[in-house]
Amino acid sequence: MNDTICAISTAGGLGAIAIVRASGEDAIDIVNKIFEGPDLHKVKSHTINYGHIVDENKNVIDEVLVSVMKAPHTFTVEDVVEINTHGGVAPTNRVLELLMENGCRMAEPGEFTKRAFLNGRIDLLEAEAVMDMIDAKTETQRKMAINQIDGKTSNLINELRSDMVQIISNINVNIDYPEYDDVDIITNDLLIPKITNLKEKINKILKESENGKIIKDGINTSIIGRPNVGKSSLLNALLQEDKAIVTDIAGTTRDIVEGQISINGIILNMIDTAGIRETEDKIESIGVEKSLKTMEESDLILFMINNNEELTDDIKELLTKVKNKKYLVLINKNDLESKFDRGELMIDEDKIINLSVINNTGIDELKEKIIELFNINVLETKDPTYLSNSRSISILRKCLKRVNDVEKALKDNMPIDMIELDIKNIWEELGTINGTTYEEELIDEMFSRFCLGK
Ligand SMILES: Nc1nc2c(ncn2[C@@H]2O[C@H](COP(=O)(O)OP(=O)(O)OP(=O)(O)O)[C@@H](O)[C@H]2O)c(=O)[nH]1
Numbered sequence: 001m002n003d004t005i006c007a008i009s010t011a012g013g014l015g016a017i018a019i020v021r022a023s024g025e026d027a028i029d030i031v032n033k034i035f036e037g038p039d040l041h042k043v044k045s046h047t048i049n050y051g052h053i054v055d056e057n058k059n060v061i062d063e064v065l066v067s068v069m070k071a072p073h074t075f076t077v078e079d080v081v082e083i084n085t086h087g088g089v090a091p092t093n094r095v096l097e098l099l100m101e102n103g104c105r106m107a108e109p110g111e112f113t114k115r116a117f118l119n120g121r122i123d124l125l126e127a128e129a130v131m132d133m134i135d136a137k138t139e140t141q142r143k144m145a146i147n148q149i150d151g152k153t154s155n156l157i158n159e160l161r162s163d164m165v166q167i168i169s170n171i172n173v174n175i176d177y178p179e180y181d182d183v184d185i186i187t188n189d190l191l192i193p194k195i196t197n198l199k200e201k202i203n204k205i206l207k208e209s210e211n212g213k214i215i216k217d218g219i220n221t222s223i224i225g226r227p228n229v230g231k232s233s234l235l236n237a238l239l240q241e242d243k244a245i246v247t248d249i250a251g252t253t254r255d256i257v258e259g260q261i262s263i264n265g266i267i268l269n270m271i272d273t274a275g276i277r278e279t280e281d282k283i284e285s286i287g288v289e290k291s292l293k294t295m296e297e298s299d300l301i302l303f304m305i306n307n308n309e310e311l312t313d314d315i316k317e318l319l320t321k322v323k324n325k326k327y328l329v330l331i332n333k334n335d336l337e338s339k340f341d342r343g344e345l346m347i348d349e350d351k352i353i354n355l356s357v358i359n360n361t362g363i364d365e366l367k368e369k370i371i372e373l374f375n376i377n378v379l380e381t382k383d384p385t386y387l388s389n390s391r392s393i394s395i396l397r398k399c400l401k402r403v404n405d406v407e408k409a410l411k412d413n414m415p416i417d418m419i420e421l422d423i424k425n426i427w428e429e430l431g432t433i434n435g436t437t438y439e440e441e442l443i444d445e446m447f448s449r450f451c452l453g454k
């Protein structure tokens with residue numbers, strides 16, 4: 001049996017009202033002991049009750065409103081009581097202490113949501129979305145979180161799993177009831193298109209999950225280039241503050257400097273880096289190492305070149321490294337004389353943006369290009385139902401690999417009964433995404449779809 005937990009559910013600090021929450025079998029009993037007002041055992045479920053919280057000597061601690069919500073129609077599926085106190089630190093802490101003195105245990109982080117999951121009220125994806133909703137900073141993040149809380153994201157996985165149940169049922173009927181002559185004999189040729197279809201659906205979800213990650217985590221965007229080209233100047237212009245030091249001395253930036261901007265509701269995590277060059281300076285060379293590592297890990301590289309410098313082999317070599325990633329080439333200092341021909345870059349003109357950070361020109365075009373490159377306008381308008389956390393994306397990738405193996409085995413004429421177990425395992429693995437894998441569920445679902453008792 002679960003013990004009764006309590007916590008302050010609102011943010012720390014000053015506020016007009018704070019909520020102290022208790023959940024568990026004894027929640028009503030414990031709050032009733034420290035509450036003067038109507039008997040909470042006798043009030044109806046889902047009511048708000050006026051009264052006072054008192055200590056053991058009947059000293060009044062605070063004037064409060066107490067919400068009583070009885071199991072099972074609550075967030076945790078247990079009895080839940082919420083005490084609305086005045087929002088100072090002293091009243092909320094004292095109420096919390098009194099709850100603990102009377103039998104509650106302090107909740108672990110996320111424990112209310114964990115109980116909601118363990119008691120079957122929400123699945124794993126929905127539980128994760130509760131956290132995403134709390135973290136949401138942009139409208140698009142909020143929309144994606146509410147769709148996941150409402151189960152739309154879980155449905156993506158549930159649909160895949162029900163497709164698989166059908167495949168497994170087909171196979172099982174053939175194996176277990178060969179005498180049913182009105183059931184199609186499932187052959188490798190019949191099964192391959194079903195598996196290919198499944199593969200395509202998984203691929204589509206994975207492809208779209210890139211959007212989910214962008215909405216949730218933003219686009220990690222690094223500004224890379226040789227020293228003194230104007231990288232830190234660009235960072236400052238985008239952030240509209242003097243965040244990074246700018247001087248005309250090459251090698252000014254030694255460490256990475258970060259800041260966030262939002263473009264049409266999508267967050268760009270901007271990373272200014274040390275200019276890349278061969279150097280004897282120990283500190284600078286560590287900075288250069290960091291720049292190269294940052295470049296590798298970014299979702300987008302803004303590769304900056306100085307219009308007023310010749311295009312050296314060093315720059316060309318660096319550009320070949322950038323080309324493996326999503327990138328744009330920014331040619332800065334266009335207010336000065338040009339010292340190289342754009343054709344020498346040997347890249348698509350579409351990827352080149354001419355800037356003069358000092359004159360604030362080209363920056364809007366840069367933003368437009370980023371919007372285009374990541375389809376940000378589409379992301380903004382679409383109903384955002386995507387897998388977005390690394391846990392579920394990595395499980396789905398694993399499943400895709402195994403579905404590919406199954407498809408290959410079928411094409412190689414592996415007997416169907418030999419791959420049945422593989423398919424069941426993938427089905428189970430998929431279930432770990434939203435935490436719904438049970439063997440009995442498979443059996444129940446299978447027979448509810450196949451009407452064998454005719
Ligand atoms: N003429 C001109 N000068 C610029 C422009 N943008 C930046 N600068 C100047 O170029 C110099 C170097 O700028 P930074 O932003 O420090 O360059 P950086 O790429 O961060 O340099 P490191 O940190 O050394 O790698 C400064 O004197 C800037 O004022 C521009 O568009 N035109």
Ligand SMILES: [Mg+2]
Binds near residue numbers: 232252273
């Ligand atoms: Mg710099």
